[in-house]
Amino acid sequence: VLAILIIYFTATFPLIESAQDGNHDHIVGSNQALVDIIKLKPGEVINDFKFRAGNWPNINKGDQVVMMNDHESPIHLDAVPFLVGLGAEKSGSTSLGAAMFNSGEFTCPDTDQIDVETKYWSNCFDWNKHDSIMNNQIIEQLRNKNGGHCSIKQYSTYQRWRNGKYKFEKSVDYLGLPYVTHIFSELFVKERGTKIFVMIRYPPPRISSTWKFFVGAEKDNMPNEYGNVENFTIHLLKNDKLKVLINLIDPKLTNNKKLMDLDWKNDILIKWNDYMLSLLNQCQIEAPIAGFKSEYCNPSQLLRRAVGLSCYIVPIMQWIIDLGIDVAINSFRIIQSELYFNHGKDIMDRLICWSKQGTIDDTKCDKSKLYQSGSVKVEKLQGTYKSKTSDFSDDTINTLHQTFEPCNQRLFQLLQLYPQLALKEFNWDHWHFKP
Numbered sequence: 001v002l003a004i005l006i007i008y009f010t011a012t013f014p015l016i017e018s019a020q021d022g023n024h025d026h027i028v029g030s031n032q033a034l035v036d037i038i039k040l041k042p043g044e045v046i047n048d049f050k051f052r053a054g055n056w057p058n059i060n061k062g063d064q065v066v067m068m069n070d071h072e073s074p075i076h077l078d079a080v081p082f083l084v085g086l087g088a089e090k091s092g093s094t095s096l097g098a099a100m101f102n103s104g105e106f107t108c109p110d111t112d113q114i115d116v117e118t119k120y121w122s123n124c125f126d127w128n129k130h131d132s133i134m135n136n137q138i139i140e141q142l143r144n145k146n147g148g149h150c151s152i153k154q155y156s157t158y159q160r161w162r163n164g165k166y167k168f169e170k171s172v173d174y175l176g177l178p179y180v181t182h183i184f185s186e187l188f189v190k191e192r193g194t195k196i197f198v199m200i201r202y203p204p205p206r207i208s209s210t211w212k213f214f215v216g217a218e219k220d221n222m223p224n225e226y227g228n229v230e231n232f233t234i235h236l237l238k239n240d241k242l243k244v245l246i247n248l249i250d251p252k253l254t255n256n257k258k259l260m261d262l263d264w265k266n267d268i269l270i271k272w273n274d275y276m277l278s279l280l281n282q283c284q285i286e287a288p289i290a291g292f293k294s295e296y297c298n299p300s301q302l303l304r305r306a307v308g309l310s311c312y313i314v315p316i317m318q319w320i321i322d323l324g325i326d327v328a329i330n331s332f333r334i335i336q337s338e339l340y341f342n343h344g345k346d347i348m349d350r351l352i353c354w355s356k357q358g359t360i361d362d363t364k365c366d367k368s369k370l371y372q373s374g375s376v377k378v379e380k381l382q383g384t385y386k387s388k389t390s391d392f393s394d395d396t397i398n399t400l401h402q403t404f405e406p407c408n409q410r411l412f413q414l415l416q417l418y419p420q421l422a423l424k425e426f427n428w429d430h431w432h433f434k435p
Contacts, residue, residue, distance in 0.1 A: 069361040071420040073330040076193025085170025090209035091201035104374020107164025122173035124150035173300035185322035201337035203310035210306035218290040229391040236307035241275040250406035279304040311407035338430040344378030
């Protein structure tokens with residue numbers, strides 16, 4: 001098999017051009033690319049970030065599956081918390097959380113299967129402290145803090161977690177908040193071995209569900225902006241900071257720069273922070289018009305971020321940059337919601353196998369050990385795909401597709417570079433996207 005692979009890759013891989021990075025030139029031919037893959041040990045990745053990011057040829061679906069199945073992540077059964085889900089909101093994470101609750105495989109922070117969220121860190125800090133958090137000042141304080149509000153000790157003993165093993169929670173508030181990403185990356189993933197997953201869904205039905213679930217007084221008092229899903233979507237698409245952000249990653253507007261050649265840390269992620277902050281400011285401005293108190297405007301802004309969050313690649317890259325790619329490949333997984341909707345138990349099996357046994361490979365994961373003290377109960381989500389996309393005109397659907405095409409293209413590129421980041425290979429047809 002190895003000989004066949006060598007012949008195949010030698011014949012089909014294009015020669016890779018040199019990529020200049022400052023004073024470093026990386027010149028690697030197709031044969032060397034294959035040699036680098038073959039030399040990898042289980043769980044190991046190619047450390048030359050620019051090589052993989054700038055010069056990696058397209059990987060077909062079959063090769064992606066092989067790389068995903070072959071990868072073995074380190075296991076940290078004593079990690080606290082053990083597993084954390086990030087949302088996104090209205091992407092199936094509540095259903096998955098309830099299934100995890102009933103599986104008997106994890107301890108959840110509440111006695112109610114429908115609420116396995118803590119939201120503990122989302123309101124701990126405001127944006128006035130963002131710079132100090134990112135510069136590790138508050139990280140050091142948290143590391144040394146012995147209990148009390150917003151402490152590791154209090155978080156790890158939250159509610160029913162106190163005496164539990166394999167502590168699991170999912171908090172949709174966490175996705176998109178830079179300081180939460182940094183806290184989890186530094187204090188839990190890197191130091192304790194916590195594993196993280198995110199669920200992301202085709203935007204139109206998620207946007208529709210978010211509006212129906214979270215809209216409040218705005219619907220009646222600001223009907224032109226929030227009166228229906230269509231108005232809501234168009235209103236939020238007008239955000240200038242969102243437009244700037246998407247332009248920064250658009251391949252057509254960035255001279256087709258490779259994904260990792262983009263300036264994520266010093267430009268794009270700062271613009272994302274500006275965008276999230278603009279939503280908080282927008283909420284505070286709209287509060288007196290809509291008829292609620294501005295102090296109710298929390299950092300996560302689940303309603304107002306509903307549209308912009310569809311550029312999933314940016315908050316995901318916040319995790320990749322904070323963790324570093326080596327840690328991310330072992331500790332971070334992306335789930336396409338539609339795969340869970342269609343095959344819930346398969347996604348559950350993969351998630352449990354990966355977190356507890358370090359693999360998603362059926363031949364390596366001992367599934368006989370699963371669900372011994374619980375049951376498999378995957379609840380169907382309310383509503384249908386048709387009913388939720390019918391809330392939009394064809395023009396608005398097309399606008400959403402066009403607006404977030406650069407984001408999907410960058411997400412596709414990320415999963416081409418590192419297929420291991422996906423819990424299961426994406427089906428882009430679910431998103432009406434052609435890479």
